[in-house]
Amino acid sequence: xxxxxxxxxxxxxxxxxxxxxxxxxxxxxxxxxxxxxxxxxxxxxxxxxxxxxxxxxxxxxxxxxxxxxxxxxxxxxxxxxxxxxxxxxxxxxxxxxxxxxxxxxxxxxxxxxxxxxxxxxxxxxxxxxxxxxxxxxxxxxxxxxxxxxxxxxxxxxxxxxxxxxxxxxxxxxxxxxxxxxxxxxxxxxxxxxxxxxxxxxxxxxxxxxxxxxxxxxxx
Numbered sequence: 001x002x003x004x005x006x007x008x009x010x011x012x013x014x015x016x017x018x019x020x021x022x023x024x025x026x027x028x029x030x031x032x033x034x035x036x037x038x039x040x041x042x043x044x045x046x047x048x049x050x051x052x053x054x055x056x057x058x059x060x061x062x063x064x065x066x067x068x069x070x071x072x073x074x075x076x077x078x079x080x081x082x083x084x085x086x087x088x089x090x091x092x093x094x095x096x097x098x099x100x101x102x103x104x105x106x107x108x109x110x111x112x113x114x115x116x117x118x119x120x121x122x123x124x125x126x127x128x129x130x131x132x133x134x135x136x137x138x139x140x141x142x143x144x145x146x147x148x149x150x151x152x153x154x155x156x157x158x159x160x161x162x163x164x165x166x167x168x169x170x171x172x173x174x175x176x177x178x179x180x181x182x183x184x185x186x187x188x189x190x191x192x193x194x195x196x197x198x199x200x201x202x203x204x205x206x207x208x209x210x211x212x213x214x215x216x217x218x219x
Contacts, residue, residue: 009048
């Protein structure tokens with residue numbers, strides 16, 4: 001089985017750390033410099049850095065940079081842990097836009113009410129991270145349920161379950177308050193298109209939403 005890209009990038013970063021003689025407390029070059037030196041995208045670099053952070057090799061400090069952690073020299077490279085966050089987002093952009101379009105065609109009043117309840121929960125619990133996260137999942141799953149297709153519901157459950165430690169740490173470091181507010185607006189737009197039974201509008205609104213998330217986390 002081919003080694004996942006974020007694991008390859010993490011290995012490259014560790015090799016660079018060893019070759020350049022970095023020690024605990026040292027700050028690594030900027031993301032832009034690292035990406036250019038390792039010939040990888042910023043998105044792949046972030047996944048690799050977060051994989052290393054989860055095993056204690058580096059510490060990612062928001063608005064400050066990436067630093068070598070205490071005892072990093074003896075820390076093993078991170079194991080693979082399923083698809084990386086940007087792989088999951090890419091798959092969602094392919095699949096979930098069409099799910100939204102199908103939901104707009106087929107959603108019953110009851111299904112639309114379920115989507116609305118999830119949107120209202122996200123708005124109400126905006127400052128409660130755990131509750132907001134569950135409401136976010138409920139929103140996307142309610143759209144899948146609105147298609148009446150159990151296979152699509154299963155696909156969405158699987159994709160959501162792939163949001164593991166890498167995803168949550170990426171979100172912790174790089175999600176902005178602006179993105180959180182825009183996500184609420186995006187969800188309202190998706191809901192409105194589905195309620196209007198507008199497949200093209202629902203597809204476009206979902207594409208805008210997932211594209212926004214991808215850009216925020218990768219630049």
